[in-house]
Amino acid sequence: MNESIQQSFTDIYDKLIGWLTSFINSLPNLLVAVIVMVIAYYSARIVNKWTARLASKRIDQDSISKLIGRVSAVIVVSLGLVLALGALDLSKTLNTLLAGAGISGLVIGLALQGTLSNLLSGIILSFRKKIEIGHWIETNGYSGEVVDISLNSLILKEFDNNLVIIPNKLIIENPLKNYSITEKMRIAVDCGVGYESDLDEVTKLVKEAISGVYEQHDNTEIEVYFKEFGDSSINFVTRFWVDATAAKNKLEAKSIGIMAIKKKFKANNINIPFPIRSLEFNSNLNLKNINADKRLLQN
Incomplete structure (x- = not known):
């Protein structure tokens, strides 16, 4: 019994010594692998920076330059990982990992379907002008x-x-x-005038008001179209072109157009009506009955 226990301790000791010896023997290779990975990491950062900078000189789109830099960095890190595994004499392990990459890739692809979809979409967006x-x-x-x-x-x-x-x-x-693809934008402003207004004069005044703030070019013109007979006004829309590349420019142009039309109409006594409500009371009320009701309330 004692001999069996002693033999077990001896085997454990020999195994530990063997592991320690193997670790000491592999220390140079481990040190080389660590150095390779550190160099690969910092090299990837430098490559990412310089590749993106070189690409930006030939490619106008910044997103594509950044993508090229990131892909270059991933390639450098992958090469460093392969060299590190080779230094550790784990080439067989690397072959095993590559052999199982097909099945693993299928499983990971199903699990990360949304992420991979965003990744491919990002690559497509990067190359869209x-x-x-x-x-x-x-x-x-x-x-x-x-x-x-x-x-x-x-x-x-x-x-x-x-x-x-x-x-x-x-x-x-x-x-x-x-909004930034084209340099021009068509603006539409809705308004209404009173039924007593001369519509030909309204059309003329609107065009004068808009042309005073936005000059039309390239055979474009200011358009005025009457749309409907509203409850209290005859409604129309005017359309004109402005130089704009952002939604903010659209808001500014519409605001300036409204102010110009309002000022022009005021100067020429053109009414811009607004909804009103008239209350009509019957003038034939029986005053005697009203006075009788008041006396009853006082009592």
Whole structure:
């Protein structure tokens, strides 16, 4: 019994000594692997920075330059990992990992379907020239300036300076309005005039008011269309073109147009009616009955 216990302790001791010897023998390789990974990490950061900078000189779109830099950094880190595993003599382990990557990739792909969809959408967005950093867009119920296009999301800065993070998948799948693609925008202003107004004169005054603040170019003209007989006014819409690349420019132009029309109408005595309610009382009231009711209330 004692001999068996003693033999067990001896085996354990020999095993520990063997492990320690193996660890000491592999220390140089482990040190080399650590150095390789550290070098790969810092090299990836440098490569990311310089690759993105070189790409930006040839490519105007910043999102594509950033994507190229990130991909270059991932390649450098992957090469460092392969070299580190080779230094540790784990090439067989690496082959086993690569052999199982097919099945693992299928499982991971199913589990991360939404993430991978955003990733692919981010790559597509990065190469789209119709949406770039600095553009003012409207999508998914949000409107703002594009400040970043990453591999998984797009960041908008709204007019109130709040940031909105939208998954790239939603940007690809939903309609998008880009105000920055074109340099001109058509503005529509609705208004109404009284029934007594001369509509030919109204048309002339509206065109004079708008042309005084926004001169039309390239064969464009100010349009005035009467739409309907309203409850208290004849309603019309005027349309004109302005130089605009953001939703803010649209609001400014509409505001300036409304003020110009209001000022012009006031100077020419054109009425802009507003809904009113008239109360009509019957003048044939029986005053005797009213006085009798008052006496009853006093008693």
